[in-house]
Amino acid sequence: MSKLKKALLAMAVSATVHSAAVVAAPVPAASVNTEATRPNVIIIYVDDMGWGDVGYHGYKDIKTPNIDALAEEGTWFSQAYVSASICGPSRAGMITGVHQQRFGIYGNFNENHIPSSQPLAMEMMKDIGYQTAVIGKWHLGELTGLPNERGADFFYGFLDGSHDYFKSTTNPDAHMRFAPIYRDTEMEPPIQQSNGYLTELFTDEAIDFIDEAVKSEDPFFMYLAHFAVHHPWQVPESYVERLKDLPVAEGVAGEERRHFAGMALALDDGIGEVMDSLKHHGIDDNTIVFFMSDNGTPRGQGFAQPVQKQRGETTMSSPGPFNGFKGDTYEGGIRVPFVARWPGKIPAGQEYKQMVSSMDILPTIAAAAGTAPWSGATPFDGKDLMPYLKGEMGADGPHETMYWRRDDDYAIRDGDWKLTWNSQSGPQTIRLFNIENDPGEWDDLVSKHPEKAQELQNKFDAWEATLPVNKLSYKPQNRNMGFYAGEITDVKEYNKKASGR
Numbered sequence: 001m002s003k004l005k006k007a008l009l010a011m012a013v014s015a016t017v018h019s020a021a022v023v024a025a026p027v028p029a030a031s032v033n034t035e036a037t038r039p040n041v042i043i044i045y046v047d048d049m050g051w052g053d054v055g056y057h058g059y060k061d062i063k064t065p066n067i068d069a070l071a072e073e074g075t076w077f078s079q080a081y082v083s084a085s086i087c088g089p090s091r092a093g094m095i096t097g098v099h100q101q102r103f104g105i106y107g108n109f110n111e112n113h114i115p116s117s118q119p120l121a122m123e124m125m126k127d128i129g130y131q132t133a134v135i136g137k138w139h140l141g142e143l144t145g146l147p148n149e150r151g152a153d154f155f156y157g158f159l160d161g162s163h164d165y166f167k168s169t170t171n172p173d174a175h176m177r178f179a180p181i182y183r184d185t186e187m188e189p190p191i192q193q194s195n196g197y198l199t200e201l202f203t204d205e206a207i208d209f210i211d212e213a214v215k216s217e218d219p220f221f222m223y224l225a226h227f228a229v230h231h232p233w234q235v236p237e238s239y240v241e242r243l244k245d246l247p248v249a250e251g252v253a254g255e256e257r258r259h260f261a262g263m264a265l266a267l268d269d270g271i272g273e274v275m276d277s278l279k280h281h282g283i284d285d286n287t288i289v290f291f292m293s294d295n296g297t298p299r300g301q302g303f304a305q306p307v308q309k310q311r312g313e314t315t316m317s318s319p320g321p322f323n324g325f326k327g328d329t330y331e332g333g334i335r336v337p338f339v340a341r342w343p344g345k346i347p348a349g350q351e352y353k354q355m356v357s358s359m360d361i362l363p364t365i366a367a368a369a370g371t372a373p374w375s376g377a378t379p380f381d382g383k384d385l386m387p388y389l390k391g392e393m394g395a396d397g398p399h400e401t402m403y404w405r406r407d408d409d410y411a412i413r414d415g416d417w418k419l420t421w422n423s424q425s426g427p428q429t430i431r432l433f434n435i436e437n438d439p440g441e442w443d444d445l446v447s448k449h450p451e452k453a454q455e456l457q458n459k460f461d462a463w464e465a466t467l468p469v470n471k472l473s474y475k476p477q478n479r480n481m482g483f484y485a486g487e488i489t490d491v492k493e494y495n496k497k498a499s500g501r
């Protein structure tokens with residue numbers, strides 16, 4: 001945003017809320033803040049933030065006070081999973097509430113492969129009268145199915161999977177790092193012209209949207225898809241300076257963690273500003289806020305060209321106690337920070353311990369907003385979390401079994417057991433873990449419990465054999481599409497061959 005436009009907007013905003021500035025209590029906006037009206041919804045879906053990158057998980061070498069406050073004022077989830085271990089398919093699953101593989105999506109994609117018969121969150125909410133915004137990284141197809149075509153009244157951000165934090169162009173053919181920033185379908189002036197930093201720009205746009213949205217009687221839905229804390233490792237020095245006392249390791253590794261923590265601090269500041277905005281407008285109690293990361297810690301880290309890390313070697317983002325990285329179906333790739341906050345409705349300060357999924361967000365907001373069921377579209381794989389969070393379901397969690405397939409990698413979690421195969425981390429054998437006893441996936445039990453491993457493999461194949469083929473050019477290996485014709489993936493035989501390779 002230009003400085004002039006920013007100044008004009010600030011004047012307009014201050015004129016609108018002038019009375020709020022001189023009295024202590026916040027001013028309720030229009031009629032959106034009454035118990036009877038539908039809640040506003042904000043989904044903050046951040047990028048590549050690992051388990052060990054939030055303070056409320058117990059980490060001291062990162063500073064996220066505003067994210068921690070969300071966890072204190074809401075419910076946080078100690079077993080929250082995304083539907084994919086990388087950006088594009090993870091977003092496709094979250095934004096539909098459906099396993100993205102049902103649309104033929106097994107990896108990142110350039111064409112929007114989610115059929116128009118399947119509403120994205122923005123379409124679902126717009127259809128029932130919500131004002132809708134998408135701010136940040138799109139990555140749901142940069143060639144077709146752009147945000148404004150998929151339910152966003154307002155879009156500000158970039159379309160690809162990655163971007164520079166300080167620079168953009170006005171060349172519509174540029175892709176990835178220096179691609180244009182769009183305001184709806186129009187290109188913005190290069191952000192370096194106003195010394196912009198992408199994380200701050202997204203925060204500013206989010207607050208501007210809220211300021212405008214509260215003038216209407218209609219509730220709003222905002223998908224705030226922050227690019228932080230994804231590579232490239234760029235952050236204004238001022239954030240890093242605020243962290244000079246952060247307890248990090250000596251040497252380069254510590255300085256890399258401090259630098260990364262600066263990126264997280266900019267993100268956290270922005271989340272704090274959004275929450276302050278809700279309070280300022282008096283809509284804090286009538287807004288559901290979700291905070292989640294789209295996948296776990298990336299393998300490539302370091303100031304220079306990313307260096308591929310192995311288990312225990314991280315210096316920037318941290319997977320905490322977990323094995324594996326972004327891209328893997330180990331816990332480090334798919335188990336992520338997740339918080340849901342809705343004062344008076346979702347219990348505050350609660351740790352919810354059962355398995356939940358990113359795909360649960362859509363059914364939860366659909367129920368909260370009172371949408372009609374969608375006819376003709378694929379049913380949700382996610383569940384409405386509210387009855388579970390309110391303790392109405394006893395010991396039952398929303399999911400007894402969960403499935404993952406991302407390119408070649410796959411996994412199934414069935415109760416405490418998890419069967420997994422990965423191409424990049426560890427041996428390329430089928431592995432079995434007990435996540436309750438061994439969340440770090442250290443102790444492969446596949447030889448000790450062969451019957452359990454086979455049971456899970458069959459259950460996984462039974463699920464996967466019902467799914468369509470990959471719409472992307474790549475054909476994942478290890479797919480047993482003949483399961484219903486009697487073909488069995490023999491785990492013992494597979495591992496014998498894989499070990500001999």
Ligand SMILES: [Ca+2]
Nearest residue numbers: 047048087294
């Ligand atoms: Ca990501």
